Amino acid sequence: MATVRLTMAQALIRFLDAQYVSVDGEETKFVRGVMAIFGHGNVTGIGEALERSPGQLVTIQGKNEQGMVHAATAYAKQKNRRQIFACTTSIGPGALNMVTAAATATVNRIPVLLLPGDNFASRQPDPVLQQLEVAADYTVSANDPFKAVSKYWDRIVRPEQLMTAALQAMRVLTDPAETGAVTLALPQDVQAEAYDYPESFFVKRIHYIDRRPPAPEAVDRAAALLQGKQRPLVIAGGGVLYASAVQELRAFAEAFGIPVAETQAGKSSLPWDHPLNVGAIGVTGTLAANTLAKEADVIIGVGTRYSDFTTSSKSAFAHPGVQFVNINVNAPDAAKWGGAALTGDAKLGLKALMDKLAATNYRSAYEEGEIASLKRRWDAETDRLFALEHEQGLAQTRALGVLQESIAPGAVIVCAAGSLPGDLHRLWRPSEPKTYHMEYGFSCMGYEVSGAFGAALAEPEREVYAFVGDGSYLMLHSELLTSLQEGTKITIVLFDNHGYQCIHNLQREHGSDGFGNEFRYREPSTGRLSGGYMPIDFAAHARSLGAKAYKAATAEELRHALEQARLEKGTTLIEVSVVPGTGTSGYESWWNVGVPEVSVSEKVTEAHRARQERLRSARTI
Known part of the structure; x- marks a missing residue:
């Protein structure tokens, strides 16, 4: 078997340069490059490999570790998760600065590969600069916090371990259901250790992101649930865009006369002026969408994870018999709200359900002009606010x-x-x-x-x-x-x-007089941040x-x-x-935030009573 002697870092860079994805027959180089801030924990390992043997990978110099991971996340999001940047830092503060951004990527289901340096695997020297010393467990380093925010985490303590870890990393990064932040912690001494890697490890590797059709039985169950439902509402989430399913969404809505509301991640799935696009849903939703949500007898969620903002803290769907059909490639999201789960690709799921419903001549029962009237009212409100x-x-x-x-x-x-x-x-x-x-x-x-x-x-x-x-x-x-x-x-x-006017508004809505959220000077007479801006x-x-x-x-x-x-x-x-407090407010929506049951302020206790009243109308599951 032919081999090539490389350091672990050199092998990793060469491997990343050979990774491709294929979606619908279109092949894309998966790793565009590496965003880097170098320190003693990665500059002579990963840094040397990028300097001397980068292949086609471009290196971008970051200025803040969190910032560069956000940039990598946004890049992958805009590319519909089909191309990524890796991010490398030193051990210690540089690594920990990436944790927040790693969580951001994972929560949003966006692939990003993190390559922080780590302590010497040999433990010589001991302790190395920026090493945590956890007396009860000497294997713990500043990279262990990434376990909580990564979809896959590994520490490469021997150079040959890279081969298994790199393949596992690619499996997760290219999985539309499981993707998020992937962390490979790289001890700085191991980065520089050489190994005779098989040439086969570096051949061009294509990861096929196959569209996963929902099970026919699941489509049958969803179609059966929809029969007799008169006021369906589609909620379009980010999965519509990631699956390139905008045409299928449009065709589905038009075929059955179903209005479409959009989450933050799903906004732009339909043009704003499409007759069936009723706009944003939930806490930050439009009057049109939230009015329809309260009266809907079935919700068809496509690629949404049903966050509390989408559901108005479980108070948005007020129809006593409302049921849910969930099309989602991620099984836990598809199972939410006890709905009929179509676990699979959004494009294929919409197409399969449309074909099944069309065979039964299904049609929503909205009154003629009802959706158009709501949309006109909201368009007028938007024009007024603009x-x-x-x-x-x-x-x-x-x-x-x-x-x-x-x-x-x-x-x-x-x-x-x-x-x-x-x-x-x-x-x-x-x-x-x-x-x-x-x-x-x-x-x-x-x-x-x-x-x-x-x-x-x-x-x-x-x-x-x-x-x-x-x-x-x-x-x-x-x-x-x-x-x-x-x-x-x-x-x-x-x-x-x-200042932080969004939270300033929130606290005043719940009994506060306003505290600690505006950028004001401290007032000597009161000791509070209540002076001038x-x-x-x-x-x-x-x-x-x-x-x-x-x-x-x-x-x-x-x-x-x-x-x-x-x-x-x-x-x-x-x-x-801009004048503080001149944004929009809620339209038929509610957000559940904790309000003190006991306070010296009557305004606060009154806000608590109002919250308890709203809780009675919210769902519990």
Whole structure:
């Protein structure tokens, strides 16, 4: 058997360079490259391999470990999980900085490969710099926390172990049902150890992502459940987009006259102006979708995991006889709500169910014009909010209206946390699939700038916009610099509302007078953060990094800044001053948050009583 002598790190890089995926007969190189921040735990191992023998893998220099993993996650999300970046760091703080982003990828079912350095397997020296010393278990390192947020985890303590671990990693990364973060912890001494690897380990390997059809019996059960149901509602989740099932979703809805509501991950599955698209569902949903959800006698969930935001904390579906049909490649998601489970690919599942229902001449029983009337009412409400003027300055919804008018239909918008996701879910009008990129499975503050960079890497022919609040921007903006370094343009639209206004609103809705969520100076007389707003020049900060920057405080200024940003060749930031608390609120929805049963404030105890009342109308399973 022919062999080649390589270090473990060299072998890993050579292996990754030879991995491909095939979906519907289309072959794609799976690993585009490696995002790296080097330290003593990986620079002479993985770093040497990438420097001397990278193959076709490109190396991108990250600026923050969490940020670069967010970028890798966004890249894979925009690529429909068919191509990834790996991410490597040193041991210790560098590795631990990736944990939050690893959880973000896993919760969102996005493949990302993490390659942190680890302690010396030989335990010489002992302890090495940045090593944890857990007296009761010396095998524990800073990489063990990844076990909780990874779909597959391994530590390579001998160079030959790489062969088994690498194949297992690829199995999980390319599995649409099981994918998420995969962590291979790499002791720094083992990275540099050589082994005679078989040449066969490095041959081109194609991982076939076969579409999994639901069992015929499951289709029969689902079709039987739907018979007699008059008010069905489809909930389109992210699985519709990942499975490239937008045409099948449209055909299914049109064939039977079924309205379609969208989750954050599923938004853009149908054009916003399609007659059957009733918009966002749940806590951040539209009046049209949530009204229909309350009256629906059957919910057809396609590629959704039914988060509490989607279900309004289990209060959205109020019909006493409501039942569920769940099409999902992930069996636990397909089984939720005790529904008829069609475990399989969304494209094939929709097609199979449509064929079965068509044979029975099934049709929903909505009154003529009912869906259209609800949709018209919501479109009018959106128009009102987009045009809303505020005496104190620019309202957040007015700013979004200008953005909607100004941004090309094919551009991608990226967002993740704060008040913007709710406004965007309700109001944004995407006309093309994959133009609405929201990370809301984990709602991770700081994803926005990094995510926009990753999305722009994935689709360089599109304009990409990061919509980010000032709070999220302050948490993590490091990959703005990486976008400049790589010549990958993104446009950052920063909404400055002086703090964490989303949570500020939430606490005031539940009895608080407002505490600790605005960016104010500490007031000497009270000792509280209740002084004036802190003046922060975000545009100047962006310019200091080398980006172009503009400021806008009116609709006209924003419109002009967007025109100028479009002409810029590199990354640009637009600082938009918006009036706090001028976003949207709930429409026939509720979110269950814990409220103290006992408090010195009557407002808090009253909020607790209101929560208890709402709990009585929510489902328990």
